[in-house]
Amino acid sequence: MTDLRLVIFDVDGTLVDSQADILASMRAAFASAGLEAPARAEILSIVGLSLPLAIAELAPGIDPATRDAMVEAYKASYMGLRIEKGTPQSSPLYPNTREVLEALIDETGAGAVWWQRAYDPAAVERDTAVKAALKDRGTDVRSFAGHLLFELFVSQQCADDHPSKPHPAMIEAALSETAMPAHRAVMLGDTSFDMQMARAAGVTAIGVTWGYHDAARLRDAHHVIDDIRALPALLEEIWETTA
The missing domain is CATH 3.40.50.1000 (HAD superfamily/HAD-like)
Incomplete structure (x- = not known):
């Protein structure tokens, strides 16, 4: 056996x-929607959820289209930072x-x-x-x-x-x-x-x-x-x- x-x-x-890039990308996502980003501790508190759920948790009441656009803005920022810095420095x-x-x-x-x-x-x-x-x-x-x-x-x-x-x-x-x-x-x-x-x-x-x-x-x-x-x-x- x-x-x-x-x-x-x-x-x-x-x-x-990856917290530096997570914070920067979530702030970019909120900025893309003209919203004020939550505090650092609040952003890190939702790490672990999928992006749509995380953004909905941080910005309750936003419409699905805005949420989806913020998800894409987050991904674009995150990937841009990864490419710019390289994985060993980025994460x-x-x-x-x-x-x-x-x-x-x-x-x-x-x-x-x-x-x-x-x-x-x-x-x-x-x-x-x-x-x-x-x-x-x-x-x-x-x-x-x-x-x-x-x-x-x-x-x-x-x-x-x-x-x-x-x-x-x-x-x-x-x-x-x-x-x-x-x-x-x-x-x-x-x-x-x-x-x-x-x-x-x-x-x-x-x-x-x-x-x-x-x-x-x-x-x-x-x-x-x-x-x-x-x-x-x-x-x-x-x-x-x-x-």
């Missing part, structure tokens, strides 16, 4: 820090992220086996990884391509193909693609929407405090960590209870 596991990662606020990885991901896929380190062998249960001893994206496909493709992270993940899900968080569809699709039962999976994310999504999908919710929602908003998490370097030990602890 295989001991395969699944680790699901949110992207923005968990693996990469830098959080400290120690790459090192932890690479350590987890090192069989001699954390005993984790991800990506290529994930579809061969007889060859897998422990883990595989997949990311659940929080924005549109183009944004996440550029983030992962820019950081050369594609090879670490066996599945990519995004709100272009599913309902917005906290609906569990993205996690359910990842579980289906990897033939993984929910009790053998965890979700790592920085927002309340991530934790609610994980709970709704029946997977273990791990909140991180370095992202866009503070610890108080991560109350639905089963576990909370302050440093990604704590993840391997926490996973070992979780795996011991989900044999």
Whole structure:
């Protein structure tokens, strides 16, 4: 019997820090509609929702046409900033992220086996990884391509193909693609929407405090960590209870 596991990662606020571009692009979206942009904290509070829902939350009462135009203005600004600055500067990885991901896929380190062998249960001893994206496909493709992270993940899900968080569809699709039962999976994310999504999908919710929602908003998490370097030990602890 295989001991395969699944680790699901949110992207923005968990693996990469895009808040400068998020703030600038949301302000550009509001400016395009002649509206005053919300405060920084209010903008960051809705990170994790799909863009139409996020803008509707920040500008209640706007008509659908204006909302859709603001969504396009946001995307244009975000992509322009990404092209201008390049991915490593536009959406830098959080400290120690790459090192932890690479350590987890090192069989001699954390005993984790991800990506290529994930579809061969007889060859897998422990883990595989997949990311659940929080924005549109183009944004996440550029983030992962820019950081050369594609090879670490066996599945990519995004709100272009599913309902917005906290609906569990993205996690359910990842579980289906990897033939993984929910009790053998965890979700790592920085927002309340991530934790609610994980709970709704029946997977273990791990909140991180370095992202866009503070610890108080991560109350639905089963576990909370302050440093990604704590993840391997926490996973070992979780795996011991989900044999």
